[in-house]
Amino acid sequence: MWVIFSRDKPRGMVDMAEHRKELEKKTKSILDTLRSYQDLPPDKALAALAMEDKKRQYVATEKYLEDVLQSALAPSE
Numbered sequence: 774m775w776v777i778f779s780r781d782k783p784r785g786m787v788d789m790a791e792h793r794k795e796l797e798k799k800t801k802s803i804l805d806t807l808r809s810y811q812d813l814p815p816d817k818a819l820a821a822l823a824m825e826d827k828k829r830q831y832v833a834t835e836k837y838l839e840d841v842l843q844s845a846l847a848p849s850e
Contacts, residue, residue: 813820
């Protein structure tokens with residue numbers, strides 16, 4: 774079996790490698806955007822519930838911090 778080497782083959786491989794790098798750059802930003810959406814609930818109602826839960830946690834944390842601050846500022850007897 775004879776193998777014929779072409780002088781264009783190495784250049785073709787270099788072109789393909791460059792094209793691959795360009796495609797990887799383009800898809801990276803798309804994949805990064807996609808990953809940011811993966812944490813979202815699959816349903817609008819579930820998203821609303823998750824937001825309400827976070828709001829409740831926020832209010833509870835603020836109340837806790839206010840209580841801690843008040844106890845720290847209160848004169849000790």
